[in-house]
Amino acid sequence: VSPKPLSYEQLLGIFACLALALVAHIGSLPVWVLVTAAVSGGIRLLLARRDHAAPPRGVRLVIAGLAIGLLFLQFRTFNGLSAGTALLALMAGLKLLETDRQRDIYVITLIIYFVGMSALLEGDSFWLLAYLIGVCWLTTATLLRVTTTLPITDWQRSLRYAGRILSQALPLALVFWLLFPRFAGPLWQTPDDGRSAGSGLSDTMSPGDITELALSDDVAFRVRFETAAPPPQERYWRGPVMHDFDGHTWRRGYPVSMGPPALQPQGRAYRYTLSLEPHEHNWIFALDWPSHWDLPRGVLTTDYTLVQPDPVSRPIDVGATSYTRVQWPEPLGNLSRRKDTAPPNRNPRTVQLAHTLRAAHSDDMEYVRAVLGMFAQQQFYYTLRPPKLADNSVDSFLFDTKRGFCGHYASAFAALMRAAGIPAHVVTGYQGGTFNRFANYWILRQSDAHAWDEVWIDGRGWLRIDPTSAIAPERVEHDLSDAASADEPLSSRWQRRTPWLADARLRLDALRELWRERILLFDQDSQQKLLEWLRIPEPDGQKLVILLTVALTLVLCWLTWAVRREVDPARKEPLIRAYSRLCAKLTAAGIPRLPH
Amino acid sequence: VSTLRQAATDKLRAWAARRHGRDSLPIKINRRRIYILPTRFGVMLALTLVAMLIAGLNYNSNLGLAFAFLMVSVALVTMHHCNRNLLGLQVDVATEVDAFAGREASFEFVLQNDSDVDRRDVEIRCMSASGIRSVPARSSESVPVAVPVLRRGVTRFVQFELRTRYPFGWFHAWTYVQGSLIAYVAPSPHGSRELPAAGGLGSVSPSETRGDEDFAGLRAYEAGVPLKHMAWKVLARGGEAAVRSYSSLAAQPEWLEWSSLEGQDTETRLSQLCLWVLESEAAQRLYGLRIPGREIAPARGAAHRFACLRALAAYGIGEPR
Numbered sequence: 001v002s003p004k005p006l007s008y009e010q011l012l013g014i015f016a017c018l019a020l021a022l023v024a025h026i027g028s029l030p031v032w033v034l035v036t037a038a039v040s041g042g043i044r045l046l047l048a049r050r051d052h053a054a055p056p057r058g059v060r061l062v063i064a065g066l067a068i069g070l071l072f073l074q075f076r077t078f079n080g081l082s083a084g085t086a087l088l089a090l091m092a093g094l095k096l097l098e099t100d101r102q103r104d105i106y107v108i109t110l111i112i113y114f115v116g117m118s119a120l121l122e123g124d125s126f127w128l129l130a131y132l133i134g135v136c137w138l139t140t141a142t143l144l145r146v147t148t149t150l151p152i153t154d155w156q157r158s159l160r161y162a163g164r165i166l167s168q169a170l171p172l173a174l175v176f177w178l179l180f181p182r183f184a185g186p187l188w189q190t191p192d193d194g195r196s197a198g199s200g201l202s203d204t205m206s207p208g209d210i211t212e213l214a215l216s217d218d219v220a221f222r223v224r225f226e227t228a229a230p231p232p233q234e235r236y237w238r239g240p241v242m243h244d245f246d247g248h249t250w251r252r253g254y255p256v257s258m259g260p261p262a263l264q265p266q267g268r269a270y271r272y273t274l275s276l277e278p279h280e281h282n283w284i285f286a287l288d289w290p291s292h293w294d295l296p297r298g299v300l301t302t303d304y305t306l307v308q309p310d311p312v313s314r315p316i317d318v319g320a321t322s323y324t325r326v327q328w329p330e331p332l333g334n335l336s337r338r339k340d341t342a343p344p345n346r347n348p349r350t351v352q353l354a355h356t357l358r359a360a361h362s363d364d365m366e367y368v369r370a371v372l373g374m375f376a377q378q379q380f381y382y383t384l385r386p387p388k389l390a391d392n393s394v395d396s397f398l399f400d401t402k403r404g405f406c407g408h409y410a411s412a413f414a415a416l417m418r419a420a421g422i423p424a425h426v427v428t429g430y431q432g433g434t435f436n437r438f439a440n441y442w443i444l445r446q447s448d449a450h451a452w453d454e455v456w457i458d459g460r461g462w463l464r465i466d467p468t469s470a471i472a473p474e475r476v477e478h479d480l481s482d483a484a485s486a487d488e489p490l491s492s493r494w495q496r497r498t499p500w501l502a503d504a505r506l507r508l509d510a511l512r513e514l515w516r517e518r519i520l521l522f523d524q525d526s527q528q529k530l531l532e533w534l535r536i537p538e539p540d541g542q543k544l545v546i547l548l549t550v551a552l553t554l555v556l557c558w559l560t561w562a563v564r565r566e567v568d569p570a571r572k573e574p575l576i577r578a579y580s581r582l583c584a585k586l587t588a589a590g591i592p593r594l595p596h
Numbered sequence: 597v598s599t600l601r602q603a604a605t606d607k608l609r610a611w612a613a614r615r616h617g618r619d620s621l622p623i624k625i626n627r628r629r630i631y632i633l634p635t636r637f638g639v640m641l642a643l644t645l646v647a648m649l650i651a652g653l654n655y656n657s658n659l660g661l662a663f664a665f666l667m668v669s670v671a672l673v674t675m676h677h678c679n680r681n682l683l684g685l686q687v688d689v690a691t692e693v694d695a696f697a698g699r700e701a702s703f704e705f706v707l708q709n710d711s712d713v714d715r716r717d718v719e720i721r722c723m724s725a726s727g728i729r730s731v732p733a734r735s736s737e738s739v740p741v742a743v744p745v746l747r748r749g750v751t752r753f754v755q756f757e758l759r760t761r762y763p764f765g766w767f768h769a770w771t772y773v774q775g776s777l778i779a780y781v782a783p784s785p786h787g788s789r790e791l792p793a794a795g796g797l798g799s800v801s802p803s804e805t806r807g808d809e810d811f812a813g814l815r816a817y818e819a820g821v822p823l824k825h826m827a828w829k830v831l832a833r834g835g836e837a838a839v840r841s842y843s844s845l846a847a848q849p850e851w852l853e854w855s856s857l858e859g860q861d862t863e864t865r866l867s868q869l870c871l872w873v874l875e876s877e878a879a880q881r882l883y884g885l886r887i888p889g890r891e892i893a894p895a896r897g898a899a900h901r902f903a904c905l906r907a908l909a910a911y912g913i914g915e916p917r
Contacts, residue, residue, distance in 0.1 A: 114648060120657060120662075150716065169673045172669035176669065314656065519659070519662075566711065566712065567683050567713055
C-alpha cells in the first residue's frame with residue numbers, strides 16, 4: 001500500500017458511491033444514521049477541499065463512540081439485518097471522516113458492497129437489483145481510480161473497464177446462482193427486524209373511525225387455478241374472522257383451541273396456487289372453504305382461517321384445495337354460539353330495531369332477508385368517504401349517517417343478527433379479483449379487500465351473507481370511484497375507461513409475477529426441476545454440487561480464454577483477418593500481394 | 597511475521613530460479629511463470645464476500661445471493677485480469693550503465709507490449725529498488741530502476757521481478773526473471789591529484805588546447821560539448837549531430853597511470869583513476885589507462901570510457917565469464 005495521500009476527487013467519488021448505496025436504505029434505516037454518515041462524509045470533503053487532513057484521532061473516537069452507543073440504545077443488539085446494516089452504514093460514514101490513506105478507501109468500498117447487498121435482503125424489486133448493480137459498477141470504477149499508482153485520467157475509461165469486468169462476471173454469477181445449493185430454512189434466527197408494520201388487513205376492524213378508505217393498488221396475492229375458476233359470487237378469500245364487538249370495534253377475540261368444526265365438502269374441488277406477497281401477518285387467504293394445503297406448519301383456526309405460526313414476511317407460494325359449497329353435519333358448539341351471540345354493546349337503538357324485526361320474522365332465514373331488504377330499500381349508500389361515526393357505531397350508522405363501505409354494512413348486519421340471537425361474525429378477506437388473461441392468473445389487490453358476514457342457521461350451518469351487495473346499484477356513489485357493488489372488484493376508474501392501459505398494466509403484472517416466480521422464489525424445488533429438465537436422473541444435492549463444479553470449470557475455462565485472447569498478439573481485427581484471407585485467395589489465384 | 601514472509605519469499609525465489617533456469621533477455625512472460633496471490637485487501641474482500649453469502653443464504657434472499665455471487669465472480673474475473681496484466685509482456689534490459697560505489701546502478705528496463713490492451717501499473721523490482729510504469733497497447737516503455745550499489749567490483753543480480761496489483765489491488769501477480777544483470781561498479785570517483793598533462797608535458801587547461809585552427813575532422817556529438825564546436829552545417833543538412841574535432845595538444849594521448857599514484861592504497865588509487873577518466877572524457881581528451889594487468893589504448897568516447905570504468909571496477913576481481 002503506497003502512502004500516497006488521497007485527492008479531493010477520489011474522496012468525492014467514494015463519498016458519492018457510499019451515498020448512492022445508502023439511498024437504497026432510506027426507509028429501512030433510522031434517519032439519524034443516514035444523516036450522520038452524510039454529515040461526516042461532507043465534513044471530510046470540506047476539509048479535503050481546503051487541503052486539510054482528517055480531524056484528529058481523539059475527536060473521531062469520541063464521535064464514533066457516541067454514535068455506536070446511540071445505535072445500541074436504539075436497537076439493543078447488533079445482530080440482525082437492520083441493526084447490522086445501520087452499524088455498517090455508520091462505520092462507513094465515520095471511516096470517511098478519518099480517511100487519509102488508500103487503506104481506508106478499501107475498507108469503505110467493502111462496506112459499500114455489503115451495504116448494497118443488505119438492501120437486497122429487504123427489497124425484492126428488479127429495479128432495486130439493477131440500481132445496486134449500477135452502484136457496484138460505479139464503486140468498482142472508483143476503486144480502480146484509487147488503487148492505480150499511475151493515475152487514470154478519464155472517468156469514461158475506468159467506467160468502461162469496470163463495466164467490462166462486470167459483464168465478464170455475469171455468466172459466472174449466473175452459474176453460481178442457479179446451481180449453488182439452497183437451504184430450506186435460515187442458518188440461524190435473527191431478531192425481528194422491525195418489519196412488523198403489516199399491510200392490508202389487520203386483526204381489528206372499526207369502520208366508524210375511517211373517513212376515507214384509500215384504495216391501494218398494491219398486490220395482496222395472486223392465484224392460479226389448476227381447474228376452472230369459481231364464479232365471482234363464490235370467490236371469497238378468507239382472512240381473519242372478527243368475533244369480539246365492543247359496540248365500536250370488532251376484534252378477533254381469543255383463539256379457541258378446539259380445532260375447526262367438521263364440514264362435508266360438496267360439489268367440485270378447486271385446486272389453486274396462492275402466491276402471497278408479504279403482509280407481516282400469519283394468515284393465508286385461502287378460498288372459502290379450504291380442505292387441503294401444502295403448507296407444512298399451516299393449520300386451520302376454529303373459524304376456518306388458514307394460519308401459519310410465523311408472519312408472512314417473505315413472498316410464499318401455497319398450493320391449496322377448497323370447496324365453495326359445504327355442509328355442516330354437527331351443531332354449533334356452545335362456546336362458539338355464546339361468543340357469536342354476544343349482544344352489540346352500547347347500541348340500544350339497534351337492539352330495539354332487532355327486537356322489532358324479530359317479532360315480525362321468527363324464522364332465522366326470514367329475519368336475515370328482512371335485514372337485507374332494509375339495506376336495499378332504505379336510503380343506504382355505498383361510499384368510500386363515510387362520515388365519522390359516534391362511539392355507538394352501529395346506531396350511528398343505521399339511524400343517522402346511512403353511508404358506508406363494506407365494513408359498515410358487515411358490522412351493522414352482524415350486530416343486528418346478534419341482537420336477534422342468531423350467531424354471527426364478521427369475516428374479513430378479499431373478494432373477486434382481476435383476471436390476467438396474458439398469463440392466466442388472478443390478481444387480488446388491496447382494493448379488493450372486503451368484509452362480509454357469516455350467520456349460523458340451524459340445520460344449514462354457517463352461511464355467508466354479503467350485506468354490501470344488497471345495496472341498490474344506483475346508491476353506489478360513482479363520483480368517488482368506479483367502485484361498484486361487492487360483486488365487482490374495485491379498481492381505478494382510469495383503467496376501466498382506457499382498456500389498453502389496463503392491458504398494459506396486466507402485462508406488466510405478468511412480468512412481475514414471472515420475476516417473483518422465477519427469481520424471488522427460486523429454491524430447492526426449482527433446482528430439482530432444473531436438474532430434471534437437464535435429464536439428470538434422480539436429482540439430489542450431491543448431483544447439484546457436481547453439476548456446479550462442472551459448469552464452473554467450463555465457465556472458468558471460457559473466462560481464461562476470453563481474457564487471454566485480448567493479449568494474444570496473433571489476434572487480428574475482423575477486417576484485417578478478412579483482408580488477409582482475401583490476399584491468400586488472390587495469391588492462390590496467381591495475384592501475389594505486392595510488398596507495399 | 598515479516599521474517600517468516602521473507603523466508604517464504606526467498607524459498608519461492610530459489611524454487612522459481614531452479615524451475616525456470618536462466619533466462620536470456622529479452623524474454624516474453626508466459627503464463628507458466630506468473631504467480632498470483634490475494635493481497636491483504638483481497639483477503640478482506642474474501643471475508644466480506646463470505647459474509648455476504650452467509651447473509652444471503654440465511655435470509656433466503658435470491659436477490660442478495662445474486663449480488664453476492666456477482667461480486668464473487670467479479671473477484672474471479674479480476675484475478676484473471678491481474679494475471680493478464682503481465683502475460684505476454686516482453687522485457688529487456690540495458691546493462692551497460694554507469695555505476696559508482698556508494699551510489700546506484702541505474703538499469704534501464706524496456707517493457708514491450710505487443711497486444712491491444714494497456715498494461716497498467718507494472719512494477720519492476722530488483723533488490724530493494726523498483727520502478728513502475730504503464731505500457732499502452734502496442735508500444736514500449738523504458739523503466740529506470742536505480743539499484744543501490746555499495747562496493748566497487750562486479751555486482752551481479754541474478755533475478756529481478758515483475759509485479760502488478762492492477763486492477764483494484766485485490767490480487768498481486770508477479771513473475772521472476774532469471775536474467776543476469778551485471779553492474780560494473782566503478783570506484784567512487786574522488787581524489788586530490790590533478791589530471792596528468794598530455795604526453796607528459798605538464799598540465800594544460802582544456803580551453804587553451806582547443807584551437808580553432810587545427811580542425812581534424814568530425815566526431816559524434818556528446819553531451820557537454822561547447823556549442824561553438826558543434827558542426828551546425830552537418831546538422832542542417834539533415835545529418836547526425838556532430839562535433840568538429842580539433843587536433844591540438846589535447847590530441848596527444850595522455851596516459852592515466854596506476855604507477856603515477858605511488859604510495860597510496862589500492863582503492864584510493866582506483867578512485868583517483870576513476871576521477872581522471874571522467875575528467876578526461878569531459879575534456880574531450882585522448883586518454884589511455886594503464887593499471888597492473890590491463891592496458892587500454894588511448895581513445896575517447898562513451899565506449900572507451902565504459903571500458904576504462906569497467907577495467908577499474910574489475911581490478912583485482914577478474915572479469916566475470
